[in-house]
Structure formats: C-alpha cells, structure tokens
Amino acid sequence: MNDLASVIHLKPAAPIEDFDALTADIRARRGEFTAQQHVSQDIIARLRKAGIYRAMVAKMFGGDEKSPAEFCRMIERIAQADGSTGWVASFGAAATYLAALPEPTLRKLYANGPDEVFAGGLFPLQPAKRTPEGFLVNGTWKFGSGSMGASLIGVGISVEGDASGGLPRVAVMPAEQVEIRPNWDVIGLEGTGSHDLVVKDVIVPEEWTLIRGGAASVDADIYRYPSLGLAAQVLAVVGLGVARGALDEVIEMAGGRVSITGAPKLADRGYVQVAIAKAEANLRAARAFFYDATEETWRIVRAGDKPSVEATTVLRLAASHAAKTGADVTRMATELTGTTSIYNGHPLARALTDSFVVAQHAFLNEGTMQSAGRVLLGLPSVPGYP
Numbered sequence: 293m294n295d296l297a298s299v300i301h302l303k304p305a306a307p308i309e310d311f312d313a314l315t316a317d318i319r320a321r322r323g324e325f326t327a328q329q330h331v332s333q334d335i336i337a338r339l340r341k342a343g344i345y346r347a348m349v350a351k352m353f354g355g356d357e358k359s360p361a362e363f364c365r366m367i368e369r370i371a372q373a374d375g376s377t378g379w380v381a382s383f384g385a386a387a388t389y390l391a392a393l394p395e396p397t398l399r400k401l402y403a404n405g406p407d408e409v410f411a412g413g414l415f416p417l418q419p420a421k422r423t424p425e426g427f428l429v430n431g432t433w434k435f436g437s438g439s440m441g442a443s444l445i446g447v448g449i450s451v452e453g454d455a456s457g458g459l460p461r462v463a464v465m466p467a468e469q470v471e472i473r474p475n476w477d478v479i480g481l482e483g484t485g486s487h488d489l490v491v492k493d494v495i496v497p498e499e500w501t502l503i504r505g506g507a508a509s510v511d512a513d514i515y516r517y518p519s520l521g522l523a524a525q526v527l528a529v530v531g532l533g534v535a536r537g538a539l540d541e542v543i544e545m546a547g548g549r550v551s552i553t554g555a556p557k558l559a560d561r562g563y564v565q566v567a568i569a570k571a572e573a574n575l576r577a578a579r580a581f582f583y584d585a586t587e588e589t590w591r592i593v594r595a596g597d598k599p600s601v602e603a604t605t606v607l608r609l610a611a612s613h614a615a616k617t618g619a620d621v622t623r624m625a626t627e628l629t630g631t632t633s634i635y636n637g638h639p640l641a642r643a644l645t646d647s648f649v650v651a652q653h654a655f656l657n658e659g660t661m662q663s664a665g666r667v668l669l670g671l672p673s674v675p676g677y678p
Contacts, residue, residue: 309341311366315373322374323637325483329476331380336409336441339377342366344384346406350512353402355387357514360522361586364529371533372540375646376483378533380438382526386410386446389523391508391515393464397499398510401444410464411439412446413489414504417460420449426497427451429463436472436489445470447491448504458675460504463496470494480645505676516593521607521678524655525586528611531618531650532582535575538625538643543568545629564628571621578617585610601667604678609664615656622647 318335325331339345347363349355358366363385371378390410393401401408418431433447446462447470454461471490476482508515546558546568558564585607592599599607626633626640633640651657663677 308343309338311342311369314338314342315369318370318377319373322376322483322639322642325374325376326642329474329482329487330440330485331377331438331483333441335377336380339370339381339384340407340409344381345387345409348385348387348514349402349406350391350510350514352510352512353398353406355402355406357512359590360514360517360525361583361590364525364583364586367526368529368533368536371530372537373533374483375530375534375643375650376481378530379481379484379527379650380441382530383411383438385522385526386412388508388515388517389462389504389506389519390464390502391510391512392502392504392506393509394499395509408444409438409442410444410446411436411442411467412448412462412464413439414446414448414460414462417448417450420451420461420463420496422451423495425495427463427495427501429465429491429494429496431491432473433489433491435486437484437486439467439470439472439487439489440485442467445489446502447489449501456503456506459506462502462504463494464500464502465491465494465496478649480642480647480649513593516598517590518599518604518607518678520655520676521589521604521611524608524611524660525582527650527653528614528618528656529582531615531622531647531656532575532579533618534643534647534650535618535621535625538622538640538647539568539571539575541639541643542625542628545632558628567624567628571624574617575621578614582610582614601673601678605664605667605673608660608678609668612656612660612664615651615653619647619651 343356344366346355347358351357367378367382370381413433413436415434420427420429427449429449439445444464445467446464448460449463451461473488473490476485476487505520546564589599589603589607592603622643626644629640635641663674667673
C-alpha cells in the first residue's frame, strides 16, 4: 500500500447518520422532492453521512466495501420511504464501475475520501474526437438521474476505432462542467431529477474515461461482482421497497378507514384479506429469490471464481422479476383502497406510478425476460446481456 492509500485508509470516519431518522425525514418530505423534481441537497448530504456513497468503494480507498446484499437492503429501506430518493441513492453502486478507471485516477478521485456522489447519462452515445489532451466531448444525454446532487458526472461517448469490445466508453468530469437542462416531465419517480445533460466543448483526459462494464483496474471482491448485474439489482430493489411501503400503507388504512357508503372497514372484507395475503406472499417470494441470487453470486466471487453466464443470468432474472412483482403488488395494494388513492399526492398514487417506472427501465423490462430465457434454454446470449 503506497503513502496516499495509507492516508486515505486512516482518515477519520465521517459522522454516522441515524438511518431511522433519515428515512423518517425522507418519508415526511417526499412531496417536496416531487414538487421540485429533485432530492434536496441536505438529504444528499445525509445520505453521504449514512454511508451510501462509500458503501461500494473498496477498503483500499477508505470505503466500506459492503456486500451487494447489504447495499441493496439499504436502498430498499430508503425506497420504502420514497421511491425517488431510493432511486437516487442506488447510484452509490456506481463505484463498482468507476473502478474501471485507471488506478492512479481512482487515487485522485478518492483523495479527499470515499464519499463522492456520482451521476450520469449513458445514452445516446455521442461521438467524441481524440485530441492530444484527451477526448473533446459535446452532446446531450437523457436520464441524468440524481445529477443535481452530484459532484461528478459521466456521459457515454463513442470513439472511432475504440477497442472497447462493443461496450460504451464513459467520460467522467466535474459536475460544474455539465449543464443540466430541466425537462423531467413524467408520471413517476418525479423526484429523481432525471433531466437532460448537456456538455459543450469539454476536454476529458483519457485517464478520466472508462469502459462501462469493463474490468476493474484494482482487485477487490466488490469490483469482481458482475457490475451490470448489480446495476440492474440496485434499481430493481427500489421496486421492492416501494411495494413494501404500499402494502404497509394499506394495512395501516384497513383497520381505521370507514367507507362513506357504510360498507365494513377494509380489514373486515374477505376479498381484502385474501388480496393482502397473496400480495404479501408474492412480495416475500420475489424478495427471497432476489437476495438468494445475490448471496449465491457473492459467494462465488468471494471464493475467487468468476460467475458463469448462467449464474449472472439468474441474477438479472431475479432483478427483473423483483421489479415486475413490485409493480404488481403495488397495483394490487392500490386497487384495494378504491377512490381514496386516486388523488394527486396520496402515498399510494405516488407508489403506483413509481413502481411502474421502475419496471419500465431498460435493465428490467419485459425484454430482459426474453434475454434470460434464451440463456436458460441454452441459446447464445444477446449483446450486453447478462
């Protein structure tokens, strides 16, 4: 370990944020995030103190190097309070693909500590020109989730003759070099601030670029876990958290709500009892599959082996299944409350649209089920999967 690494590793730990207090505050302020279309800066600061952004950083850089399951449980709890905040926090996992930056760059990146907040927009890939100083980057990118609270932003570029094996190259730059163009006008996950990103004539040194999904430049267990699989998992677990929050909301309502028509309380109605039982079973089953696949892949990695295509496919399948089940359970929960949940701002209305948007993501949608099925049937996997 060199001197810089020693300095990083021995820095005093940041103050620890009370996680229960943080999630309670997030729940109370979720309407605020929706209205302003981004998670407030003080909450981002508290997520840093809670260890979200150091969780997946290797210990050699002062990070916590938590297991994927530990990180996903943190995101699940945040998403239970608010889907948008869970989604933004999930990008703490970006540390695993930032590890594809050259080692000297990583040491510069973490020179002031492991709590760097990264966001980005990968697509559409924009052509970049090589110059003696690096890559000249220009263009506009979609879906810059969490960029309004980030210190570093990455964008996807294509370079003529790039030996990237078909994987996209990401140019990483300070957030102040990126214009955020507010245009996030959607029905769910409104608080993620997933606006367009605009870059104009920025030179990015080659050592500040990485191949998305490429091998890490340093060795640590967390960096050998399948990075694209993890990227899908941390989004899918938001759907599980949102569904848990929705079910809890209905259960709390069921015992006290009296219908304006004089009908029995929700908890006394047979069809509600059956529906709640089915929803609970479905959610717990999807969650069990999700964490079982996560732990099994982590065991393979910790043993020093590379997960097979089949193992990584099951990881991706569990993520897609979790997202779809989360959306199904949330819809089922919302339907039980009749007109109560149709009002803008109602927690169940927000949960319904949030869970829908999670399941629509390209890493999790119906097409990923087809990709998983191909591998399970012994057919060649499609490019970029698993």
